[in-house]
Amino acid sequence: MTRRFIFPFLPAIIAFAAFTFSAPAQQIDTTRTGPDIQDEELLENLTGDQEDSQVLDRLEDLAAHPVDLNLADLSTLQTIPGLTPMIAASIIGYREKYGPFTQFGDLARVPGMDRQTLELLQRFGTLSTTETQAPLLGKTTVEFRSRVMQDLETARGYLEGKYPGTKMKQYNRFQLTVGEHFRFGVLTEKDAGEPRLADFFTTFLEVKNVGFADVFVAGDYNVSAGQGIVLWRNSGFSKSVETISSIKRSSSLISPYRSSLENGFFRGAAWEKQFGALQAAAFFSTHTYDARLDSLTGAAGSFDESGLHRTVTERAKEDNVSETLVGAHVSVRITNPWVSGEMGISGYSSTFDREIRPSSPGAFEGTSASAVGLDYNLMVSGTNLFGEWARSHTKAIGGVSGLSTRLFDGFDLSLLYRYFPADFVSLHGYAFGERNGGTRNEEGMYLGLKYRLFRTLTLRGYMDVFRFPGRTYFNPLPASGKDLLVQTDWRFAARTLLTLRYREKVKDDPITIVDPENRRIITNRTQRNLRAEIMYQPARFFRVRSRVEFVRVDWATGLSSESGMLAFLDIRYRPRPDVQVYARVIGFRTDSYESRVYEYENDLRGVFANSALYGSGQHFYILLLWEAFHGMRFSAKYSRLVRDNVRSLRSGYDEIAGDELSRISIQVEFRY
DSSP: OGGGOOHHHHHHHHHHHHHHHHSSOOOOOOOOSSSOOOHHHHHHHHHTTOTTTTTHHHHHHHSOOOOTTOOOOOHHHHHHOOHHHHHHHHHHHHHHOOOOOSGGGGGGSSSSSSHHHHHHHHHHHHHSSSSOOOSSOOOOOEEEEEEEEESSSOHHHHTTTOOOSOSEEEEEEEEETTTTTTTEEEEEOOOOOOTTTTTTEEEEEEEEEEEEEEEEEEEEEEOOOOTSSSSOOOOOOOOOOOOTTTSSSOOOOOEEEOOOOOOEEEEEEEEEEEETEEEEEEEEEEEOOOEEETTTTEEEEOOOOOOOOOHHHHHTTTOEEEEEEEEEEEEEESSSSSEEEEEEEEEEEEEEEEEOSSSSSOOOEEEOOOOOOEEEEEEETEEEEEEEEEEEEEEEEEEEEEEEEEETTTTTEEEEEEEEOOOOOOOOOOOOSSTTTSSEEEEEEEEEEEEEETTTTEEEEEEEEEEEEEEEOOOHHHHHHHEEEEEEEEETTEEEEEEEEEEEEEEEEEEEESSOOOOOOEEEEEEEEEEEEEEEEEEEEEEEEEEEEEEEEEEESOOEEEEEEEEEEEEEEEETEEEEEEEEEEEEEEEEGGGOOOEEEOSSSOOOEEEEEOOOOEEEEEEEEEETTTTTEEEEEEEEEEEOOOOEEEEEGGGGSSEEEEEEEEEEHHHH
């Protein structure tokens, strides 16, 4: 039904630009008043096209516990997403010379500071005037969040009785904080179709800065050390327009687990303590995983990371494998006029109660695994040198080495080399790479640039060349590729921002040629994306964004070219300080899933929405946030997808008859 596919957005973009040039100057309001949610612009800049919901939990926790810009050292400052090592070093140098910052406006005087970085510091930083010792039992804070999400259409699994649970997806999180030293949390979640109200359950008790420990966590937790080669949470920033800071892993060493993802964390206890220049941490975990078992041998063939327990088949995989793990991390802080930073060593040893026999070549197999690595993060004459190299139980050595530096005023550069042999196995690593987090069977070199030509014009770009030396389950031969991105951000009028982006990715791709033999060959797949976007804010309470994106996919042999297009019009309206309204209308048309286009969406706090749209049709959503009174917040979202010329959406037991899919989400948050 092509009558549903309408593109009113190109004229809108032209109108925005023309109106902006003729409008009087006015500064864009970047203050956050009223209801506050994650910003899809920030998420898109940090994660690219990755679907990483743990990033939300990390950003939310950082906003609730901001970094003290007057006290934080180099490593702590770099936990702020998007903050480059050079700016972090400049902040420390400025406050050592002129004293602590008294207001955020003082940060604008830091050498190299730009508007975008200043906005990040306002969001994730705080300014203390004096260092005081918090009382053991301080103010008690109670937080509660509950949400429900449900598709209005009914999937095949419910109609045929395969899904015994309700269509509603439910989430509840409770947190109790006592002063600055104690925190307790509980989270439960039920996916749509699951019969149990608390199908997933996680809890933690955190103690900070109390005698025996700087951090102690009992229950579920994450360990993030070095550059993610040996130990890292199951989440990390990937290649994106943050071309300098995205390649480096930076996080607190031990943190409680607060996400609803049902894998990628430890369960047990972890301890961390600073002894002068020496930092030590130790942890223990015993955790179960979903896995498919071989009916004859009882061995686990593969892990199931979906977390879904709806059908009989899915429930048969639940908690079939248990891992017991012990580990430690030790680092030393270096401070002298020429070199500052830290160096550390981390390692773990784990044992499984079943033999692991994967079908994917090069994946972990056996009953025990271990890894030990050396990491470093040093500032040398204004250049940040960082990396981590490790040896796994397979005796293979892999790791990353990188640097970030400012060549001259306004021009930053980053380099990263990564090497993970095909036999390198890192069960709990999550390193930077083409397959972000896939810390094995990859070698690559990344170059990132950022150049601020003028106060209103910034150029960014990266080139990444990579190869996969070993075969995989999907790729029977070694493969290689390259990835190029160039973006310009131009604030050509005081209240208007124009963004232009070009991306080209070339990668070896296995395809099946349609002939009597159904031959499978490796060929080059080239994808080019071109994006134009305008953000316009005519008043403090109203903002408009409009985007057009084109995609083209070519194969060197075997298949014909494909193309796609997406356009959207997005508004943010704040009629009063306690109410915000977000709305977006999207039109899209692609030849197939191969030429799909992505669009990040604003959503309820804690919900990650990065939609892949393909075929042709329209997508619409409206999001309402209301801060009813101090400490109580309500939010609701309605979305509707319409696809042209299809009889059903999705596949398998998730299949929905018809060409429409609607969803409603409601959330209530309480803080006292």
